[in-house]
Amino acid sequence: MARIIVVTSGKGGVGKTTTSAAIAMGLAKRGHKTAVIDFDVGLRNLDLIMGCERRVVYDFINVINGEANLNQALIRDKNCNLLYILPASQTRDKDALSIEGVGRVLEELAKDFKYIVCDSPAGIEKGAYLAMYYADDAFVVTNPEVSSVRDSDRMLGILASKSRRAELGMEPIKEFLLLTRYDPNRVESGEMLSLEDVQEILSLHLLGIIPESKSVLTASNAGIPVILDEKSDAGMAYADVVARYLGEKRPHRFIESKKGFLRKLFGGK
Amino acid sequence: MSLDVNKNYDMQPVLEFKSSTFFVLVLIIYSNDLMMIEQKLREKISQAQDFFRNSPIILDVRELNLQEHEIDIIKLINLIRGVGLFPVGVRGGDDQQNLHAASLFIPVDMSQSTTSAQAEIQKAAYSSRPSAPHEVIKEIVVSTATTLISQPVRSGQRIYAPGDLIILTQVSAGAEIMAEGNIHVYNTLRGRALAGVQGNRDARIFCSDLQAELISIAGDYKTSEDLKDITPKKPVQIYLQDQALIIKELI
Ligand SMILES: Nc1ncnc2c1ncn2[C@@H]1O[C@H](COP(=O)(O)OP(=O)(O)OP(=O)(O)O)[C@@H](O)[C@H]1O
Numbered sequence: 001m002a003r004i005i006v007v008t009s010g011k012g013g014v015g016k017t018t019t020s021a022a023i024a025m026g027l028a029k030r031g032h033k034t035a036v037i038d039f040d041v042g043l044r045n046l047d048l049i050m051g052c053e054r055r056v057v058y059d060f061i062n063v064i065n066g067e068a069n070l071n072q073a074l075i076r077d078k079n080c081n082l083l084y085i086l087p088a089s090q091t092r093d094k095d096a097l098s099i100e101g102v103g104r105v106l107e108e109l110a111k112d113f114k115y116i117v118c119d120s121p122a123g124i125e126k127g128a129y130l131a132m133y134y135a136d137d138a139f140v141v142t143n144p145e146v147s148s149v150r151d152s153d154r155m156l157g158i159l160a161s162k163s164r165r166a167e168l169g170m171e172p173i174k175e176f177l178l179l180t181r182y183d184p185n186r187v188e189s190g191e192m193l194s195l196e197d198v199q200e201i202l203s204l205h206l207l208g209i210i211p212e213s214k215s216v217l218t219a220s221n222a223g224i225p226v227i228l229d230e231k232s233d234a235g236m237a238y239a240d241v242v243a244r245y246l247g248e249k250r251p252h253r254f255i256e257s258k259k260g261f262l263r264k265l266f267g268g269k
Numbered sequence: 270m271s272l273d274v275n276k277n278y279d280m281q282p283v284l285e286f287k288s289s290t291f292f293v294l295v296l297i298i299y300s301n302d303l304m305m306i307e308q309k310l311r312e313k314i315s316q317a318q319d320f321f322r323n324s325p326i327i328l329d330v331r332e333l334n335l336q337e338h339e340i341d342i343i344k345l346i347n348l349i350r351g352v353g354l355f356p357v358g359v360r361g362g363d364d365q366q367n368l369h370a371a372s373l374f375i376p377v378d379m380s381q382s383t384t385s386a387q388a389e390i391q392k393a394a395y396s397s398r399p400s401a402p403h404e405v406i407k408e409i410v411v412s413t414a415t416t417l418i419s420q421p422v423r424s425g426q427r428i429y430a431p432g433d434l435i436i437l438t439q440v441s442a443g444a445e446i447m448a449e450g451n452i453h454v455y456n457t458l459r460g461r462a463l464a465g466v467q468g469n470r471d472a473r474i475f476c477s478d479l480q481a482e483l484i485s486i487a488g489d490y491k492t493s494e495d496l497k498d499i500t501p502k503k504p505v506q507i508y509l510q511d512q513a514l515i516i517k518e519l520i
């Protein structure tokens with residue numbers, strides 16, 4: 001049984017593509033054949049983060065239009081042979097995507113892959129709609145700030161009412177919260193919402209907290225998903241997310257600031 | 270999408286009959302004054318435009334026929350379509366009205382039709398009863414059963430209940446819940462809640478944690494600005510008393 005995961009948020013720039021690359025790599029590294037699809041038609045970001053931009057020949061739209069078959073368009077990852085990337089087209093716009101076309105491609109992928117990760121574009125327009133439409137699971141990427149939380153809430157409403165599962169009256173999409181770019185120091189100083197604040201508003205199952213980390217930028221500049229930087233905090237946090245998604249129980253980390261942690265250690269306040 | 274579901278794609282069924290029940294508004298006509306009907310309809314619709322937009326309705330002309338007020342059913346149907354409603358059925362019509370409705374492809378509910386014999390009996394019963402004096406039209410709902418929601422109501426979602434509305438989950442900021450009757454929210458209410466939207470001033474709102482953007486009963490409202498002194502996480506009820514919206518802690 002293939003599972004389709006959409007990585008979505010509503011708000012832009014919160015870490016969807018970073019997350020898509022990391023969890024797709026994480027799932028593949030753990031032995032599951034995984035495809036990751038860039039739905040951000042017109043922008044193309046995923047192939048850069050995956051470091052395969054120079055190997056893009058055909059793209060998602062070519063496959064939808066029948067100008068190339070899937071095998072021609074899928075790019076095998078250089079670090080993991082169970083991971084494949086289906087890049088977005090930079091020359092078309094999102095109108096080239098159609099619900100039937102997307103359905104056909106996903107259907108074909110589902111025959112061969114265990115997980116299909118859909119990297120959604122920002123917004124709640126057509127691209128984001130098509131990315132979530134066929135999903136079984138949704139990773140709702142949220143930053144600890146009011147506007148991001150509000151947009152995530154909006155996206156959750158769309159998942160619950162406009163998805164294929166909702167339309168067919170099937171079991172709803174499973175929704176998971178991924179709190180990214182979490183900076184405990186800024187939470188403590190009140191500049192950012194805390195985990196509790198976000199959970200109070202969204203009340204979602206928390207899959208993980210990804211700390212704000214320099215390693216993310218370093219990894220994306222190098223074209224390597226940050227999860228492969230196993231010593232970095234963000235890399236470890238994404239590895240936890242993948243493990244939890246696969247059913248392992250792992251305690252949450254990176255919630256407290258180092259200051260707060262020390263204070264707790266020494267019992268001060 | 271799972272593989273087994275995918276397989277069905279190849280031999281996707283073309284159609285299926287399913288029985289289901291849903292709410293339809295019944296529009297009872299008491300007057301044959303088409304101008305008045307149109308004016309009243311427009312008034313009603315302007316109170317809840319999104320709800321009424323393209324809303325299916327069943328037209329009930331029994332009262333009219335019992336009082337022997339003649340009406341041109343074709344004009345009436347066109348008028349109703351003209352204000353943006355979708356008549357999907359006629360009931361309580363006489364033979365000629367039924368024929369006219371059918372000519373506009375509107376199904377007729379014969380079980381409720383005013384056949385001559387029935388009409389005689391009912392007319393006798395009615396004549397001893399004063400007719401409703403001023404009301405021109407009045408909507409009633411086939412079922413005013415309670416609507417129960419157990420999924421979170423998220424930002425951007427709206428819910429309209431023709432009777433009472435019970436919500437077990439949170440109502441997010443940016444969501445809107447409306448009911449013709451009472452509203453109960455057994456969780457945090459952050460969005461907008463409007464009870465008694467068709468003018469029921471006895472409707473109330475109950476919620477276990479009031480952090481709403483707006484609360485309204487029969488059109489009298491308070492915004493979050495007026496609510497900032499309310500202690501959160503305390504169960505409250507909201508009702509109308511002498512034109513004033515009262516918010517009272519329950520426990
Ligand atoms: N945990 C993190 N720590 C630090 N920087 C991060 C983190 N996650 C993402 N970023 C940075 O935030 C920026 C946006 O990330 P990304 O492209 O993954 O977001 P996105 O949601 O896909 O954006 P878009 O909506 O434009 O598609 C990038 O510069 C990325 O390096």
Ligand SMILES: [Mg+2]
Nearest residue numbers: 016017040045
């Ligand atoms: Mg992106």
